[in-house]
Amino acid sequence: DPKGKTFLYTNGNSVIIRDIAEPLSVVDIYTEHSQMTTVAKYSPSGFYIRRTDKNQTGKIRIWDTVQKEHILKNEFQPFVGIVKDLAWSPDSQRIMAVGEGRERFGHVFMAETGTSVGEIGGHSKARYNSCDFRPTRPFRIITGSEDNTVGIYEGPPFKYKLHN
Numbered sequence: 001d002p003k004g005k006t007f008l009y010t011n012g013n014s015v016i017i018r019d020i021a022e023p024l025s026v027v028d029i030y031t032e033h034s035q036m037t038t039v040a041k042y043s044p045s046g047f048y049i050r051r052t053d054k055n056q057t058g059k060i061r062i063w064d065t066v067q068k069e070h071i072l073k074n075e076f077q078p079f080v081g082i083v084k085d086l087a088w089s090p091d092s093q094r095i096m097a098v099g100e101g102r103e104r105f106g107h108v109f110m111a112e113t114g115t116s117v118g119e120i121g122g123h124s125k126a127r128y129n130s131c132d133f134r135p136t137r138p139f140r141i142i143t144g145s146e147d148n149t150v151g152i153y154e155g156p157p158f159k160y161k162l163h164n
Contacts, residue, residue, distance in 0.1 A: 048073060
């Protein structure tokens with residue numbers, strides 16, 4: 001988490017949260033997923049976690065970390081296919097998802113509404129493996145793909161800037 005007290009990972013249909021000081025101690029387990037999960041990440045505010053399922057749906061669930069009930073805040077599907085990585089913008093307002101989509105391979109959208117703020121493209125291969133936001137304004141995002149290249153985008157709205 002952003003406070004440096006816990007870490008999380010996915011296992012099967014669950015997201016497991018552990019204490020950094022006592023890594024063998026499970027702090028919490030979120031099990032509200034119908035499919036296997038691939039990625040889970042804290043928002044920079046620490047109030048929300050989002051995760052994706054491993055099947056071809058590409059669904060992203062955003063849920064509360066403060067309440068013990070883990071209330072589902074939103075569920076979005078930025079593209080159809082496996083989501084391989086996710087990144088929150090530093091202000092916790094935008095989410096970027098990349099992976100193995102059918103029509104698109106990366107997308108940036110608002111965490112509250114799901115409104116698009118940029119489609120990610122530019123790599124020669126369809127599989128995007130990683131992504132992240134620049135931690136300060138002006139926002140830039142970076143992606144890495146299986147063609148061994150890096151893509152840089154500026155925004156919002158996020159547009160292709162550089163390919164290396």
